[in-house]
Amino acid sequence: MSLSNTVTLTQQDNIGFIEVYNAPVNALSQSVRAGILAGIEWANSRADIDAIVIGCKGSTFIAGADIKEFGQPPIAPSLPTVLSAIRNSKKPVTAALHGTVLGGGFELALSCHYRIAMIGTNVGLPEVKLGLIPGAGGTQLLPRYIGLENALSMITSGNMASTDTMPDLVDMQIDEGTSGLKNAEKPEHAPIVNRAAISFAAGTASDPFLPPQHRRVPPSIKDVSFDEWRSKLAKKAKGQFAPQRAIDAIEAATLRPFDEAIKLERRFFLACRDSEQSASMRYAFFAEKQSAAAYKPSTISSNISSISVIGAGTMGIGIAIAFIDAGFNVTLVDTTEEQCSLGLKKIREHYEKMHEKGRISIAEKQQALSLMSSTYDYGKLADIDLVVEAAFEKMSVKKMIFSSLDAVCKPSTIFATNTSYLDINDIASSTTRPELVIGMHFFSPANIMKLVEVVKAKSTSEDAVNAVMNIAKQLRKVPVCVGVGFGFVGNRMYAAYGREANMLLLEGASPEQIDSAMEAWGMAMGPLTVNDMSGIDIAYKARREYPPIYNDPAYFRAADVMVEHGRLGRKTGAGFYRYENGKRLADPTTLTLVAAEAQKLGIEARQISDEDIQKRLVLALVNEGANLLEKGIARNVEDIDAIWLNGYGFPRFRGGPMYYAKSVGTKLIIENISYFHLSENKPWWEPSAYLNKM
Ligand code: 3H9
Secondary structure, rough: EOOOOOEEEEEOOOEEEEEEEOOOOEEOOHHHHHHHHHHHHHHHOOOOOOOOEEEEOOOOOOOOEEEEHHHOOOOOOOHHHHHHHHHHHOOEEEEEOOEEEEOOOHHHHHOOOOOEEEOOOEOOOOOHHHHHOOOOOOOHHHHHHHHHHHHHHHHHHHOOEHHHHOOOOEEEOOOOOOOOOOHHHHHOOHHHHHHHHHHHHHHHHOOOOOOOHHHOOOOOOOHOHHHHHHHHHHOOOOOHHHHHHHHHHHHHHHHHHHHHHHHHHHHHHHHHHHHHHHHHHHHHHHHHHHHHHHOOOOOOHOOEEEEEEOOHHHHHHHHHHHHHHOOOOOEEEEEOOHHHHHHHHHHHHHHHHHHHOOOOHHHOOOOHHOOOEOOOOOOHHHOOOOEEEEEOOOOHHOOOHHHHHHHOOOOOOEEEEEEOOOHHHHHHOOOOOHHHEEEEEOOOOOOOOOOOOOOEEOOHHHHHHHHHHHHHHHHHOOEEEEEEEOOHHHHHHHHHHHHHHHHHHHHOOHHHEEEEEHHHHOOOOOHHHHHHHOOOOHHHHHHHOOOOOOOOOOOOOOHHHHHHHHOHHHOOEEEEEEEEEOOOEOOHHHHHHHHHHHHHHHHOOOOHHHHHHHHHHHHHHHHHHHHHHHHOOOOHHHHHHHHHHHHHHOOOOHOOHHHHHHOOOOOHHHHHHHHHHHHOOOOOHOHHHHHHHO
């Protein structure tokens, strides 16, 4: 029987089986909520039904509320109404879980009287990642099953956990013995777990049962220090509203009866849902998916299985690990046998560490190691499908590598360069296959950072772009396609941001003041700390390869002075800061060196407020982003925001620099940028024409 567009009910003997199918992730849109509620009510009204099962078709059980519906007028029934009907059902309800059971989907599972899970099922309450808290009982029910400490950790981080490690949550686990098989060879999980849940429900149909909130004793306030959690989260999730409300809601579980506490949870949820922070984070969720979604599946990418990474430095090793993690065969290439062995040793050590930390099994470690090899002989790369070059950042070096590869690789091999700044059109000209030359700009550490800028050069074919976007998706990255220009999109904007940080130093702000102002605004790390970590000399050298288009004697002079005094950052023990035993310390020498340079340039020191620092740096980003949109180097505002969220630690609760500008109002942004243009008299502060189009 059809209960709604997305939910059906079938009767199997005395069991009512409610099945949801709302591709791709069975999100709880209105028709799903209405269908499930109708199913529960119908089954409760029937004398020939003794128990109910809720299961899903497709690759996963319900992965949460339908995020697209937030921000639109709500349509009944609400999720709390549906879950209250499940908890209060006179017939026991069993959830049949597989895939990723998230958010409202996990709350639905917690509201059932029993749970059956396929081995390897992941559960989680990721609402804080959307600026929300669980709004349908998650903060009340989860602590009753896994304890306060574990529930606080799961809910405030939004991280998933495997039901394999949660025996108190799951009444029965299903293992069809498929663990040795590759994903493509495994049978579909949904029918297996749904069948098992129906048999389980038949076996327990006549047993007495309790509503889930009464199945276990409520958590005790004595078990954790909520204030410690509050101050820990104030640091870790600085500036964020939702994690603190999640703690309040979980605390309520220890202080109030279930029916009262769940009302309080709902109030907190609605306050979060209607906040600007949640609107920004929901925008971010879709912004980072739209970029990859715009590129067609490619026939080339499905034929790519062997990768060669050129350069066994830090970046090359990170890139090699990213590919190995996704199951690709990787040949690491460097100039000597010794360099190659050193590179392989570092990769081996990485997987050994992962195994020691319990993150991968011994079999997974061995599988990863079996995928790596190395050579210093280009002749062995003839059959490689994709080359990713991560060698020294110098045009002559890159051209030499690509022309040598061109002579030996098969005609279909795609050549990707990881260059951060160099002109890929120029690199492509050193080959006979410019249509297959592309940028694949990873961020360090490449196996961890999500962002990959996929750079389309003048002659790169659509096929090659589609292939590389798809390969990056297989690495579980956030790929964003951009055009050629100094620093592409991310680093080009970072240069504008860094340029202002450097000017502020010359005007009298200290590195600590600049960094702490930006961190207080929400950036994961201040710009000068980042510069010290990545090495001040890298952008210094890039500036020499690409001289600035504007003639400004103060341009990046604070950074240049550091390099001229051998202060390259953390790696030399000093940069904008000094480092002792890995600890970052303020360094008066920096102030002296920068003040002397400012004097030479005739720049007077002045008092600068934190607010001025924040405004100037963020507006520099916004104006440069708009310039890139005007030039067509960036495709749309969402792409820029996805880049900044995933590559530069931009605060997700502000959506991204361009979303932030739109939310403040472009009129005000243009006024402020115009003010800098007039008062600073710098050509780069001229408001971008694109700002009026946003
Ligand atoms: C919540 O539940 C609140 C409740 O506590 C209270 C309510 C009262 N809604 O990521 P993928 C789309 S808050 C709508 O590429 P994967 C996604 O946009 C919610 N759409 O696949 C994409 O669309 P397209 C808590 C959604 O296999 C497509 O599905 N839940 C939703 O790499 C495939 O997505 C979450 O936060 C959704 N909830 O990963 C879960 N989820 O093809 C968020 C996905 O048009 N979702 N889509 O680009 C995820 O974490 C991942 O999508 C998931 C699958 C792990 C499920």
